[in-house]
Amino acid sequence: MTVTTDDTVHGAAAGGLAAQRVTVAYGRQRVLDRVDLHIAPGETVGLRGPSGSGKSTLARVLALLHAPDSGHVTIDGRPVGGARHRLPVALRTRVAILFQSPRSATDPRLSLADLIAEPLRATGASRDQASARTADLADLVGLTPDLLARRPHAVSDGQLQRACLARALVHRPDYLLCDEATAMLDASTQAHVAAVVTDYQRRSSAGVLLITHDPALMSRWATRVVELPPP
Template sequence: MLELHAITAGYDSHAPVVRNASLTVEPGEAVGLLGPSGCGKSTLARVAALLHRPDSGTVRLDGAPVRHWRHRAPREQRTAFGVIFQQPRLSADPRLKLTDLIAEPLRATGRQDAPLPERVTELAATVGLTPDLLGRRPHEVSDGQLQRACLARALVLRPRWLICDEMTAMLDASTTAALVTAVEDYRRTTGAGLLAVGHDRTLLDRWCDRTVHWETLRSRQSIVGRS
């Protein structure tokens, strides 16, 4: 289980953007976090993914407390998460070809569960990238194609938890549907848990098992069933 309890976090200790927020995600569960732009939900998602140390509060992963963040987190905790951000061009190294972008986490961690070319080809097909795109760099592909590569990168270490932070906010309807389908296919085959952050209530209600409204995090979790 992924548990966040009484999290206060921000980028200035005198003006936190998240105050006393609590949230849980069960293994295999899809939880939507709904809120307006600028409310702090992305910061909470970064805390959940071990990318941002909170000012106070606790994070527990499978019952074990998280004590370190980013590169200082234990490898088994750090690599348990796959994260897809809203703006792929800000999260992708512009110098890398898409094939290297997808393989980047495997090389960084020294993990090679399958030969790199085969693993990259497998994931590219999973997210809907054709082979001719893999040799291109970010500036040579569309936002939707780049976000598909970023999703493949997030899946390459076979994470047990996925954090999708406004993953489809900048994409058209067909690409959104394709990416959501790829995430759900991965979850069905692996049992991974999902925290999907967004401001599109219709999308989150259809995608997730339950939707948590940002304004209720400090009191109780408002749950909206799948429609």
């Protein structure tokens, strides 16, 4: 089944991040079948669907972490070929993703400061540049200097997710994909993460993909909602 929205073709031509007829299979199981989805600069697209419908897989494809079996991703109308480090730095850093489980997404050997700075160092930033950017983002997401010196096992899930959010914003992405990013957080941390993302979006006109099972968050945040069918 093809999942599409009325503005997919128009939006892709006008700019934005788009999946076009994306198909992904794991072995014999087809998870996504010719899916179309477009995220325009400045808008928040909600993505809903039952478990197993491919929401997280679609997010990883859009984040340029997983190459589809067929179809392609476009950024500002230009097809993207390949994934991960096969892509130029200037291209792959335009999209960032914030996962549901911060512990699965982080290296337990690194301090929170190093986790945040890791993408900058991987792309050639100097130690001073990485340190300054890390300090700014830590302040933005509400991490104190004593927390930055700790490793993941020594902080809460909420504190670790704040570090992951800072890491996601470190390259000032044009598109931020939130895959159940607040599901494991308490209400206070949920509100803070949502506020940081919303403020970043307002200042940068970033496009946001929101995957959540929280209907209140979806209705409050999403500009429009796309449904993925059952697997």
